[in-house]
Amino acid sequence: MDLSIRNVSKAFEQFPALRDVSLDIRSGELVALLGPSGSGKTTLLRLIAGLERPTRGAIFFGGEDASRRSVQERNVGFVFQHYALFRHMTVADNIAFGLRVRPAATRPSDREIRRRASELLDLVQLTGLERRYPHQLSGGQRQRVALARALAIEPQVLLLDEPFGALDAQVRRELRRWLREIHDATGHTSLFVTHDQEEALELADRVVVMSEGRIEQVGTADEVYDRPTSPFVYGFIGDSSTLAARAEHGTIWLDDRATGLKADGAPDGQGSLYFRPHDITLVDGCGGCIAGIVSAVRRVAGNRRVELAVGGGRERVEIELPADQPVALGGRIAFRPTKWRFYSDAAAAAETAEAVPPAYALTGS
Amino acid sequence: MSLVLAAPRWRWRRPSVLPGFGLTLGFALVYLSLIVLIPLAGVVWRSASLGWPQFWAIATDERTVQALKISFGASLVAASVNVVFGVIVAWVLVRYRFPGRRIVDAAVDLPFALPTAVAGIALTAIYAPNGWIGAPLVALGFKVAFTPVGIVIALVFIGLPFVVRTVQPVMEEIDREVEEVAATLGARRWQTISRVLLPGLAPSILTGFALAFARAVGEYGSVIFIAGNIPYVSEIAPLLIVIRLEEYDYPAATAIAAVMLAISFVMLLVINLVQAWSRRRFGYGA
Numbered sequence: 001m002d003l004s005i006r007n008v009s010k011a012f013e014q015f016p017a018l019r020d021v022s023l024d025i026r027s028g029e030l031v032a033l034l035g036p037s038g039s040g041k042t043t044l045l046r047l048i049a050g051l052e053r054p055t056r057g058a059i060f061f062g063g064e065d066a067s068r069r070s071v072q073e074r075n076v077g078f079v080f081q082h083y084a085l086f087r088h089m090t091v092a093d094n095i096a097f098g099l100r101v102r103p104a105a106t107r108p109s110d111r112e113i114r115r116r117a118s119e120l121l122d123l124v125q126l127t128g129l130e131r132r133y134p135h136q137l138s139g140g141q142r143q144r145v146a147l148a149r150a151l152a153i154e155p156q157v158l159l160l161d162e163p164f165g166a167l168d169a170q171v172r173r174e175l176r177r178w179l180r181e182i183h184d185a186t187g188h189t190s191l192f193v194t195h196d197q198e199e200a201l202e203l204a205d206r207v208v209v210m211s212e213g214r215i216e217q218v219g220t221a222d223e224v225y226d227r228p229t230s231p232f233v234y235g236f237i238g239d240s241s242t243l244a245a246r247a248e249h250g251t252i253w254l255d256d257r258a259t260g261l262k263a264d265g266a267p268d269g270q271g272s273l274y275f276r277p278h279d280i281t282l283v284d285g286c287g288g289c290i291a292g293i294v295s296a297v298r299r300v301a302g303n304r305r306v307e308l309a310v311g312g313g314r315e316r317v318e319i320e321l322p323a324d325q326p327v328a329l330g331g332r333i334a335f336r337p338t339k340w341r342f343y344s345d346a347a348a349a350a351e352t353a354e355a356v357p358p359a360y361a362l363t364g365s
Numbered sequence: 366m367s368l369v370l371a372a373p374r375w376r377w378r379r380p381s382v383l384p385g386f387g388l389t390l391g392f393a394l395v396y397l398s399l400i401v402l403i404p405l406a407g408v409v410w411r412s413a414s415l416g417w418p419q420f421w422a423i424a425t426d427e428r429t430v431q432a433l434k435i436s437f438g439a440s441l442v443a444a445s446v447n448v449v450f451g452v453i454v455a456w457v458l459v460r461y462r463f464p465g466r467r468i469v470d471a472a473v474d475l476p477f478a479l480p481t482a483v484a485g486i487a488l489t490a491i492y493a494p495n496g497w498i499g500a501p502l503v504a505l506g507f508k509v510a511f512t513p514v515g516i517v518i519a520l521v522f523i524g525l526p527f528v529v530r531t532v533q534p535v536m537e538e539i540d541r542e543v544e545e546v547a548a549t550l551g552a553r554r555w556q557t558i559s560r561v562l563l564p565g566l567a568p569s570i571l572t573g574f575a576l577a578f579a580r581a582v583g584e585y586g587s588v589i590f591i592a593g594n595i596p597y598v599s600e601i602a603p604l605l606i607v608i609r610l611e612e613y614d615y616p617a618a619t620a621i622a623a624v625m626l627a628i629s630f631v632m633l634l635v636i637n638l639v640q641a642w643s644r645r646r647f648g649y650g651a
Contacts, residue, residue, distance in 0.1 A: 051545050071548040078549040084542035088564045098550035101560070146546075153550055 001062055001156040001189050002027050003048065008057030010043055017043040019213040020057070025191065030183050032200035033193045035210035036236070041193045044210075045159050048191065050074045061156060077150030077188070081162040083142040085134040091145050092117045092130035098153035120148040123182065140171040147179075151186065160192035164199065176203055197237050201225065209233050231343045234274040241317040243290070243310060245273040245342065252342055255311055260288025260336055271344040275337035277305065277320040283334050291334040292317065297327050308333060408626060411619040423620040428596055429605065432621075436602040437628060439513055440581035443520030447577045448570055450521075451528025458529070459536045473530070476523045481586030488519055489590040511593025516601065519587045524577030531573035535566060568644040575636040582629055 003025040010018040018040045025031050033041035046052045048059055050071040059066045066074055086094050093100075095117045099108055108116065121127050124144040134142055143163060150158060163179070164172040180203055183190055194200050200207045201221040209216045209224055209232075217224055217233045228234040235242065246253045247263040252273060261273070283289045292308030295316065299305075303320045306327055310317055319335055321327060412420055423429060458470050476484065492499040492510040502509055509515050539562065547557040563570075585603045592599040602625055609618035 049549055051549070071545075072551050072553065074549075075551070076549055078546060080542045080546060082540070082542065084540060084546040086543065086547075086561055086565075088567075097547070097552070097560075101547075101550065101552040101556045149546075149550065 002060075003157060003189060003191075004060040005044070005048070006058050006060065008044075008047060008054045008059065010040075010047060010052065011055045016213055018047070018054075021213070021215055022057075023208060023215060023218065025189060027189050028187045030180070030190045030203065030205045031192075032204035032207045033191060033210060034195070034197060034200040034207050034237075035216075036195060038212075039210040040213040041195075041208075041210050042161055045161055045191060045193050048157065049076045049078050049159050051078075075153060075156050077147075077153060077155035077158040079143070079146045079150050079158075079160040079163050081165045083134070083139075083146045083166075085142055085145060085149075087134050089133075090130060091121070091126065091132050091134070091137070094134070094145055095120050095148045095152050097149060116152060117148075120152055123151070123185075124148045125178075138171075139167050140175055143167065143175065147182070151182075151188070155188060158188040158190040160190065162193055162195070164196075165194075172199075179203065201237070209236065211236070228274075228341065231272055231274060234341060234343075239277050239318070239320075240274050241277055241319065243273045243315055243317055244270070246270050247342060247344060254290060257286075257291075258288050259290055261340060261342075263342055266342055266344055267346060269344055269346050271342050271346075273337075273340060273342050275340040277318045278303070279339040280319050280335045280337050282321075282325075283336050286334045289334040289336050290317070291332060294327055294329050294331050294333060297329060299323065306333065405626065408619050408622050412616065412623040415616045415620060419616070420620050420623075423617050424624050428600070429602075429621055429624070431597045432600050432602040432605040433624065433628070435513055435516065435598075435600065436582055436625070437632075439516040439520055439601070440578050440584075443517050443524055443581050444574050444578035446517070446521050447524045447528045448574050451525055451573060451577075452532055452566070452570060454525070455529045455532040455536055459533060473526050475526075477526050481523065481584065482590070484522060485519060485587035485590035488515075488522060488587065492518060492591060510591050511595070511599060513592075513599055515591040515593070516588050516599060519591050520581040520584055523584055523587055524581050527576035527580060528570070528573035531576065532566060532569045535569040539565060568640055571636060571640045571643060575633060575640070578636075579629065579633060582625070 003023075005021060005023040005025075008018055008021045009016065021040070021044060033044060035041045043052065047054050048066075050066065050069065053067070061069075061074070086097065089097065092114070096113045099113045099116065102108075107113075118127075118130065121130055124147060126141060126144055126148070129137070129141070134145065137145065143166075147160075147163075160179075164175055167175065176199060179192075192203070201224075204221070206218060206220055207224050208218050211232050216236075217229045219227075224233055224237055228237065231242070234240050243254060245259070246269065247266040248268050250263055252259045252261040252263045252266075254273075259273070290310060292310035293313070294306055295309045295313075296307040297304060298307075300320075302323055304323050304325065304327060306319050306321055308317050308319065309315070319333075327333070415423070454473065458466065458473075489496075489510055491497050492502075492515060494500065494503045494508065494510065496510070499510055507514075509518065543561060544557055547561050552560065583603065585601075585607075588601055589604055592601060592604075594600050594604055602621060606618045606621050609615075609621065
């Protein structure tokens with residue numbers, strides 16, 4: 001089922017939770033809505049399910065406007081972070097609930113319902129636990145039951161709200177892989193909300209990065225990581241360091257020092273230089289580099305994180321060096337990013353003022 | 366050094382940072398005995414002095430049997446009415462925010478606080494054949510005051526807070542997500558209520574029922590004004606006990622009391638068993 005969200009806005013008592021969001025999702029896709037809390041990702045999911053109504057805009061299921069259909073008629077599977085299992089029902093009854101409440105005309109026979117429930121139990125690898133009650137299960141098992149319950153109604157769209165948020169790291173990784181397998185096996189169009197970028201990048205076909213009620217970027221894991229279109233996405237996904245910089249005569253300058261990075265095409269003016277701590281090379285001397293005084297060194301797994309005070313200590317950036325590289329506290333290090341992006345302030349201002357797409361950006365490599 | 370662990374055995378208590386286990390347990394037992402057990406034993410002992418045939422004669426006396434039927438019957442009806450409307454009141458208080466909600470919430474406790482005689486007089490004044498509600502009802506052909514219906518009304522009044530106050534906190538605990546998930550699975554509203562919400566509330570509703578029922582069986586003050594106290598028709602068992610006491614017929618009074626005690630005990634036992642079962646099965650906080 002294709003899903004199309006067109007110019008949807010949602011306000012809660014004057015507070016705008018979503019601002020003019022449009023998004024198309026292809027049938028069978030697994031899409032992640034990624035963003036910090038308060039970015040509107042859960043609101044978007046609830047709007048699709050019909051648990052909230054948009055203030056403006058429409059949501060289409062296939063070619064049909066879903067706003068005319070109630071939650072019950074939308075046939076969406078919804079999985080909550082805290083499972084929301086019916087605690088007075090056994091696992092099997094929980095899973096069968098969606099089939100049992102159907103009107104008599106479309107309800108399968110009791111036998112068929114039981115068969116479907118046990119089939120789903122096998123699918124979510126909980127065979128043999130059908131007679132248990134939810135409080136007798138672990139968190140991971142409960143979330144599997146919740147998913148089986150959502151799948152039982154053969155939903156057109158599967159919506160998961162922070163499905164692994166309440167689980168510990170190991171169960172989380174395991175369920176993540178397993179959800180991907182289930183998705184590939186059943187082929188449901190699925191959307192899940194997460195604030196965990198690792199989860200989004202690893203699991204989803206496409207990632208929708210959201211911030212303050214807007215969609216910042218939609219793309220594959222590679223696209224949002226390697227070619228972030230806005231400073232927010234650059235800063236939110238993966239580690240990044242940023243410096244206030246200036247484009248002039250085709251190069252990027254920090255104060256009065258040339259960085260040696262080309263700014264071809266960028267309009268002259270202030271902006272921000274973004275790069276990833278590990279995408280740098282050290283340089284000797286400084287005929288075009290970024291130089292700073294080492295203010296802190298931390299060992300992170302196989303690497304060393306070095307914090308540099310740049311430009312007389314007004315700004316701090318992090319770079320990552322191999323663990324065997326000697327670094328002295330207070331010493332001077334000069335480096336040059338191998339990949340970077342320069343976002344000009346003028347373009348960003350224009351965007352917020354008029355919502356002009358896309359931010360002016362340059363990529364070096 | 367041996368690594369053998371101490372054999373697990375039943376212990377009086379688990380180690381705790383709070384001292385005084387012996388003292389508080391002893392106090393609790395003595396207190397319960399003085400306040401509850403000894404007086405109840407007195408009832409049994411006093412009625413036992415009657416001898417079985419005489420006891421049986423009093424217990425099966427037509428007037429006693431009628432009074433017991435009215436007491437327990439009216440209490441059952443009142444507690445059932447309270448279950449239905451108490452749950453609705455609790456729902457309104459938990460789920461909706463409206464001006465005056467706090468006042469309504471406080472008003473629920475009034476039957477707790479009001480001296481029951483005051484409640485009885487007030488109800489009688491309103492439901493009497495010349496009262497505000499009583500007069501129109503009489504015109505329609507219903508007589509409320511001085512009939513068993515009046516008793517039920519008085520018992521509904523005093524029992525309401527028990528149901529509301531036991532159901533309310535459990536209702537507050539219900540996660541809205543459970544209702545939302547039921548809706549996404551296609552459940553209509555009434556299906557969500559009957560299959561999802563009510564089963565979860567069942568234990569607390571039963572507790573409220575038991576409390577309202579127990580309170581109603583023992584109620585005296587508010588009932589005697591509105592009941593009219595016509596023997597065989599609207600005379601409740603507690604009143605009959607008082608009548609016997611005023612006749613200095615102590616054995617008869619204690620015999621009726623002993624019968625009430627026995628019936629109440631059995632009913633509460635049954636309710637408690639059902640409750641324990643349903644808590645295991647359905648309970649929130651299980």
